Amino acid sequence: MVSDHRPRKIIHVDMDMFYAAVEMRDRPELRGKPLVVGGRPDSRSVATTANYEARRFGIHSGMSCAQARRLCPQCLFIPPDFKKYRQVSEQIHGIFHEFTDLVESVSLDEAYLDVTRNKKNEPSATRLAREIKGRILAATGLTASAGVAANLFVAKIASDARKPDGLCVVRPEQVMAFIRPLPVIRIPSIGRVTDARLQQLGIRTVADLEKKPLEYLEREFGKFGLYLYDIARGIDERPVTAWRERQSYGAEETFPRDIPEKGPLLEFLRECAQRVFDELAGEGKRGRTVTLKIKYADFQTVTRRRTFDVFLASPEEIFRTARELLERTEAGKRPVRLAGISLSNFTPARQKTEGGVAPLFAKVMSNE
Numbered sequence: 001m002v003s004d005h006r007p008r009k010i011i012h013v014d015m016d017m018f019y020a021a022v023e024m025r026d027r028p029e030l031r032g033k034p035l036v037v038g039g040r041p042d043s044r045s046v047a048t049t050a051n052y053e054a055r056r057f058g059i060h061s062g063m064s065c066a067q068a069r070r071l072c073p074q075c076l077f078i079p080p081d082f083k084k085y086r087q088v089s090e091q092i093h094g095i096f097h098e099f100t101d102l103v104e105s106v107s108l109d110e111a112y113l114d115v116t117r118n119k120k121n122e123p124s125a126t127r128l129a130r131e132i133k134g135r136i137l138a139a140t141g142l143t144a145s146a147g148v149a150a151n152l153f154v155a156k157i158a159s160d161a162r163k164p165d166g167l168c169v170v171r172p173e174q175v176m177a178f179i180r181p182l183p184v185i186r187i188p189s190i191g192r193v194t195d196a197r198l199q200q201l202g203i204r205t206v207a208d209l210e211k212k213p214l215e216y217l218e219r220e221f222g223k224f225g226l227y228l229y230d231i232a233r234g235i236d237e238r239p240v241t242a243w244r245e246r247q248s249y250g251a252e253e254t255f256p257r258d259i260p261e262k263g264p265l266l267e268f269l270r271e272c273a274q275r276v277f278d279e280l281a282g283e284g285k286r287g288r289t290v291t292l293k294i295k296y297a298d299f300q301t302v303t304r305r306r307t308f309d310v311f312l313a314s315p316e317e318i319f320r321t322a323r324e325l326l327e328r329t330e331a332g333k334r335p336v337r338l339a340g341i342s343l344s345n346f347t348p349a350r351q352k353t354e355g356g357v358a359p360l361f362a363k364v365m366s367n368e
């Protein structure tokens with residue numbers, strides 16, 4: 001293959017307040033009112049999405065519904081309907097494939113497209129992004145935001161820059177001016193823990209990061225240091241990977257306060273089991289491995305997992321397994337700041353010994 005040094009053309013598309021937008025589309029009486037898609041506010045459930053009216057009250061996804069209601073007592077709470085979100089997701093993915101087959105789906109509402117070459121023979125990625133947004137609106141009645149850039153991470157940040165219904169194009173020569181002022185938490189794959197470490201080192205913005213030599217970042221962050229070093233220079237050579245099947249489905253939450261006893265944890269895990277089961281069922285899948293994740297108050301994280309020969313057939317079975325796994329942790333003795341359940345292993349057990357699938361699943365089943 002002849003190597004090609006022209007800048008790539010990447011579009012990152014992300015639906016606006018996705019679950020909430022679908023609900024408002026289908027139920028006009030919800031429009032214009034603060035709305036959270038999540039469980040009941042008197043349970044320990046979390047908000048999966050807040051619409052913009054609700055965000056004005058400081059409500060955001062991941063927050064407990066109870067806290068959301070404290071911030072905004074008149075807020076409406078709607079249970080999620082994953083089947084419906086899945087349908088919309090399929091529609092938008094169908095649209096993406098009208099433009100290119102180099103589509104990397106990140107979640108139901110988010111994907112990267114490499115349109116360097118595309119089915120429309122259109123050289124302008126900006127024009128393509130506008131057309132994609134238009135097609136999505138026409139087909140689903142929903143708005144999406146798009147970011148256009150020469151690599152994945154800049155495109156991703158760009159799609160977030162003009163939400164909702166935004167289009168943000170960052171040309172190669174504009175990249176450094178675009179990213180330098182950003183707080184490091186805006187960099188994809190920097191979470192709260194890494195952010196806190198960077199803050200301790202006096203690194204607040206991408207510009208601060210850019211000043212640190214590679215050896216320093218590698219000493220502090222190991223392999224991740226090289227990623228940070230490149231990102232700070234606007235470099236990200238990860239390709240768009242067209243088809244990667246999701247290997248696990250999970251639900252987890254960092255609690256507003258650390259939880260010292262098992263009782264409330266079990267209550268929360270029961271809800272996680274239901275959520276994971278629903279999402280999986282929405283995709284017509286069932287899993288055989290349950291993984292429990294517990295993060296203690298001091299941030300030490302442990303996982304415990306169990307694999308069955310048969311599929312777990314109900315939320316109750318998932319919950320019971322999680323409850324057993326919880327016994328193999330120090331929950332109840334040490335305060336817990338995050339808990340969650342994930343399901344994996346979506347093929348029947350006998351396939352393990354048939355054909356060429358074995359290595360793949362051996363990996364999924366690796367013990368932690």
Ligand code: TTP
Pocket residue numbers: 014015016017018019020047048049050061062107109110163164
């Ligand atoms: P996001 O794209 O992060 O958020 P969003 O589409 O709701 O809002 P934005 O306009 O800012 O893009 O997530 C997409 C969907 O994924 C979201 O509607 C619900 C789900 N989700 C959760 O279930 N839990 C979470 O913690 C987050 C962040 C998202």
Ligand code: MG
Pocket residue numbers: 014015016017018109
């Ligand atoms: Mg979104």
